[in-house]
Amino acid sequence: MRPTSTDVLVVGAGPTGLATALTLARRGAEVTVLDQVAAPPVTSRAAVVHAYTLEVLDRIGAAAPLVAQGVRAPRFTVRDRDRMLLAVPFHELPSRFPYALLVSQAVTEKVLTDQLADLGVRVRRPCRLTGLSHTADGVRAQVDGAELRARYVVGADGLHSTVRQAAGIGFTGPSDEESFVLADVRVQSVLPRDEAALFLARPGPLVWAPLPDGVVRIVAAVPAAPAEPDAAYLQALLDERGPRRRPDRVTEVLWGSRFRVRHRIADTFRAGPVLLAGDAGHVHSPAGGQGMNLGICDAVTLGTALADVLDGGPETALDGYDARQRPMAEDVLSFAAGLTRLATTSPARRPARDVLLRLLGGVPPVRRRIALRLSGLSHREPTPG
Structure with a gap:
C-alpha cells in the first residue's frame, strides 16, 4: 500500500532529486521520490562532475563509487581549431578531487539510485504530480489521483516544473533560445583521452569530452x-570546429539527440513549504559543464537544511537555502552566457580574443582563478576559524 504521508516529497528523479533524497535519507528523514517516466533514461546531457560537486557528494557518501566509474581529467583546454588558447590546471586544485570527473549523467543517477535503495528508498515510477495545495502543516499533493500529505515538497522536476508552476513561482529570463546537438561517438582522434576541450568557433562552441570505454561526448550549439x-552530420561539425591539421574521424555514433535552452531563473527558490532545486530553479547554456553540478549542490544544501528543520531547527534555514543558492545560480548563468559569447565572437575580434586568452593563460594566478571558477570551488564556503 502506498504511503499517504511523508516528511518530504521530492518530485523528479534526476541527479538533483536523487541527491536531495539521499541527503535526507542519510539523516533519517522520511522521503518519497516520484518521477513521471517509467524508467531512468540511459542517455543524458551532462558528462562532467567538477571538484566542488565531488566534495559535496562526498558528504553523502556518493563520491567514491562515482569516481570509480569515471575518467579523471587533470586539465581543461580552450581551443581554436589547432591552437590551444588556454589550459586550465585542475591538478593544482586545493581539493581531495583535483580533476574534473568525466562520466555520463546516467551513471551518476544509477550511483545515487543504488545508494537510496540501500537505505530502503525507491523511486515511484511512473508517477505524476497533478496538483498542490497548502495546508496548516505542509502540503497536500495530488499524485495519480491519490492524496499524499507532506511537510515539504521539493521541485526537482526540470525546466517545465509542475511544482514551480503549481506554486506560482515566476521563471524569468531572455526570450531567445539556444539549440544544441549532443551525441556519444567513437572517434579516431589525436586529442588527449584524459582532457575535456572547449572549441571556440564562430558558428558556436563545441565541447569534446572523453568518457569511459573509449566514448567521446560531443555537445555543440547549432542553429x-x-x-x-x-x-x-557530426563529422561535418568536427570538420567545421575541431582540429584542422589532424582532424577527428567519427567511426560510430552510439546515440544522438538535441535540446534547447533558455537562460532563466526562478523568482525565488522557496514559496512556503515548496522549494525548488536544479533545472526547476535555473536553466542555462551547457558551456562550462555547470548545470548538473549546480543542481547537485542545490540538492545537498537543501537536503541538509530540510533535515535540520525536521530535527527541530529553525525554519529560517530554508530561507538561508534561497539566500545562498539563488545568487550562486545567477553567477553560473552569467558565467555560462559569457562563455557562449566568447565562442561566438565576430571574425574581426577573434584575433584579439585569442591573444587575450593566451596572455591570461600564461599568468599562474589567473589560471588558478579560472580553475577555481570552473571547478565550482570558488563557491565553497570558507572554513570557520
Whole structure:
C-alpha cells in the first residue's frame, strides 16, 4: 500500500532529486521520490562532475563509487581549431578531487539510485504530480489521483516544473533560445583521452569530452539541431570546429539527440513549504559543464537544511537555502552566457580574443582563478576559524 504521508516529497528523479533524497535519507528523514517516466533514461546531457560537486557528494557518501566509474581529467583546454588558447590546471586544485570527473549523467543517477535503495528508498515510477495545495502543516499533493500529505515538497522536476508552476513561482529570463546537438561517438582522434576541450568557433562552441570505454561526448550549439544526428552530420561539425591539421574521424555514433535552452531563473527558490532545486530553479547554456553540478549542490544544501528543520531547527534555514543558492545560480548563468559569447565572437575580434586568452593563460594566478571558477570551488564556503 502506498504511503499517504511523508516528511518530504521530492518530485523528479534526476541527479538533483536523487541527491536531495539521499541527503535526507542519510539523516533519517522520511522521503518519497516520484518521477513521471517509467524508467531512468540511459542517455543524458551532462558528462562532467567538477571538484566542488565531488566534495559535496562526498558528504553523502556518493563520491567514491562515482569516481570509480569515471575518467579523471587533470586539465581543461580552450581551443581554436589547432591552437590551444588556454589550459586550465585542475591538478593544482586545493581539493581531495583535483580533476574534473568525466562520466555520463546516467551513471551518476544509477550511483545515487543504488545508494537510496540501500537505505530502503525507491523511486515511484511512473508517477505524476497533478496538483498542490497548502495546508496548516505542509502540503497536500495530488499524485495519480491519490492524496499524499507532506511537510515539504521539493521541485526537482526540470525546466517545465509542475511544482514551480503549481506554486506560482515566476521563471524569468531572455526570450531567445539556444539549440544544441549532443551525441556519444567513437572517434579516431589525436586529442588527449584524459582532457575535456572547449572549441571556440564562430558558428558556436563545441565541447569534446572523453568518457569511459573509449566514448567521446560531443555537445555543440547549432542553429537547428536534428532529432537524431548521424555520423555525417557530426563529422561535418568536427570538420567545421575541431582540429584542422589532424582532424577527428567519427567511426560510430552510439546515440544522438538535441535540446534547447533558455537562460532563466526562478523568482525565488522557496514559496512556503515548496522549494525548488536544479533545472526547476535555473536553466542555462551547457558551456562550462555547470548545470548538473549546480543542481547537485542545490540538492545537498537543501537536503541538509530540510533535515535540520525536521530535527527541530529553525525554519529560517530554508530561507538561508534561497539566500545562498539563488545568487550562486545567477553567477553560473552569467558565467555560462559569457562563455557562449566568447565562442561566438565576430571574425574581426577573434584575433584579439585569442591573444587575450593566451596572455591570461600564461599568468599562474589567473589560471588558478579560472580553475577555481570552473571547478565550482570558488563557491565553497570558507572554513570557520
